[in-house]
Amino acid sequence: MNPIKHVAIIMDGNGRWGEKNKKSRNLGHKEGLKTVELAMKECIKNKIKFLTLYAFSTENWKRPLSERKYLFSLLETYLRDKLETLNKEQIKIKIFGKLNFSKKLNKLLNYAEKKTKNNKKLQVNLALNYGSKSEIVSAIKKIGKKKTINIYNIEKNLYSRNIPDPEILIRTGNTHRLSNFMLWQIAYTEIFFEKKLWPDFKSVDFNKILKKFKKIKRNFGDI
Ligand code: FPP
Numbered sequence: 001m002n003p004i005k006h007v008a009i010i011m012d013g014n015g016r017w018g019e020k021n022k023k024s025r026n027l028g029h030k031e032g033l034k035t036v037e038l039a040m041k042e043c044i045k046n047k048i049k050f051l052t053l054y055a056f057s058t059e060n061w062k063r064p065l066s067e068r069k070y071l072f073s074l075l076e077t078y079l080r081d082k083l084e085t086l087n088k089e090q091i092k093i094k095i096f097g098k099l100n101f102s103k104k105l106n107k108l109l110n111y112a113e114k115k116t117k118n119n120k121k122l123q124v125n126l127a128l129n130y131g132s133k134s135e136i137v138s139a140i141k142k143i144g145k146k147k148t149i150n151i152y153n154i155e156k157n158l159y160s161r162n163i164p165d166p167e168i169l170i171r172t173g174n175t176h177r178l179s180n181f182m183l184w185q186i187a188y189t190e191i192f193f194e195k196k197l198w199p200d201f202k203s204v205d206f207n208k209i210l211k212k213f214k215k216i217k218r219n220f221g222d223i
Contacts, residue, residue, distance in 0.1 A: 001214055002167065002213060002214055002216065002218060003167075004046065004048050004167050004168060004210060004213065004214075005048065005049050005050060005164045005167065006048070006049070006050035006051075006052070006163065006164050006165065006166040006167060006168075007039075007043060007048055007050070007051055007052075007166060007167070007168045007169075007170065008051075008052040008053075008054075008166040008168070008169045008170070008181070008182055008185075008186070008189070009039060009051070009052070009053050009054065009169070009170045009171075009172075010054045010169070010170070010171040010172070010173075010178075010179060010181055011032055011035070011036070011053060011054060011055070011172060011198040012171055012172050012173030012175055012197075012198060013028075013032075013172050013173030013174070013196070013197030013198045013199070013200075014028035014029045014031070014032040014197070014198050014199060015028050015029075016028065016173070016197055017031060017032070017197040017198065017199040017200065018031070025067060026066075026067060026070040028197075028199060029067075029070060029071055029074055030074060031199035032198045032199050033074060033078060034199065035198050035199055035201050035202075036053060038202065038203055038206075039051060039053070039206060040091065040122060040124060041203075042203050042206045042207065043122050044089070044121055044122050046207075046210060048122070049122060049123060050122070050123045050125065050163050050164070050166075051122060051123070051124050051125070052096065052124075052125040052127060052160075052166065052182065053124065053125070053126055053127060054127045054130065054179070054181050055071075055075070055126050055127060055128050056071060056097075056127070056128045056129055056130070057127075057129075057130055057131055057179060057180060057181070058097075058129060058130065058131030058134060058180070059131065059179070059180065061129075072101055072102070072105055075105070075128075076104070076105055076108060079108055079109070079112050080108070083111075083112055083115065083116075086112075086116060086124075087115055087116050087119065089121065089122075090119045090120055090121035090122070091116060091119055091121060091122050091123075091124055092116045092117060092118075092119040092120070092122070092123045092124070093112045093113055093116045093123075093124055093126065094113060094123060094124070094125045094126070094159075095109050095113060095125075095126050095128055096125045096126065096127040096128070096130050096135075096159035096160070097126075097127055097128040097129040097130035097131075097159070098129055099128075099129070100129060101128075101129070109126075109128070123163070125159070125160070125163075127159075127181065127182075130159075130181070131180045132180045132181055132182055132183040132184065133180060133183070135158055135159060135184070136154070136158070136183070136184055138157070139154050139155075139156075139157035139158050140154065140157075142157040143157060154184070155184075158184060158185070160182070160185050165185045165186070165187070165188065165189060166182070166185060166186060166189045167189060167190060167213065168189065168190055168192065168209065168210075168213050169181075169182070169186050169189045169190070169191045169192065170192045170194060170206075170209060171191070171192070171193050171194065172194040172196055172197060172198045172201050173194070173196075173197050173198060174193070174194070174195045174196075174197075175193075176193050188218070188220055190213055190216055190218070192209045192212070192213075194209075
């Protein structure tokens with residue numbers, strides 16, 4: 001049986017869900033947050049140790065200011081209200097991405113990482129202002145001229161240093177692309193494209209994917 005240590009998710013479809021159901025993209029993001037909580041719960045239930053969520057890409061800065069502001073305030077309110085609970089549930093928060101938000105949000109994100117750093121049940125990596133290409137370039141720059149550029153040294157300088165590559169990548173929203181997400185780490189990941197929009201994605205859908213994954217024979221280039 002294939003063990004599952006790390007699940008990564010491209011949470012796509014909030015905007016469309018909001019437009020369809022509430023006539024507002026932002027309300028789709030708010031609803032999407034419920035699915036975030038559900039995904040964390042399912043990871044804990046299934047003893048999955050790492051969950052990486054694509055919450056805001058380097059390309060998402062192109063979105064209108066009103067949507068960006070809403071997303072950041074959603075994140076801020078969520079962390080303010082729920083950090084204590086997340087901590088009690090032994091969830092560790094890590095940010096994948098450069099913190100260049102407001103001073104207040106940067107401080108809160110740093111605080112969330114610091115407060116939860118010793119938690120052991122589930123590590124939730126929030127990919128925020130994240131782009132895989134710049135992550136790789138910055139890893140190579142960090143290696144510098146004195147050390148060899150090789151796979152080991154690059155991996156040691158990615159946000160995902162010290163954690164296993166995801167066995168599973170899920171993208172909801174019926175779109176079949178990777179959108180600059182974890183391009184290095186998903187070299188041998190099993191990818192599941194889901195028709196459902198992120199707010200409609202439920203525990204049963206998550207568990208169906210785990211079940212399908214467990215049946216896959218993973219060769220890693222072997223036969
Ligand atoms: C993609 O859907 C979704 C995002 C860019 C944001 C995802 C954010 C959340 C689920 C809330 C995050 C909060 C926390 C605390 C992690 P889209 O807007 O591109 O959807 P569309 O394809 O229908 O337009």
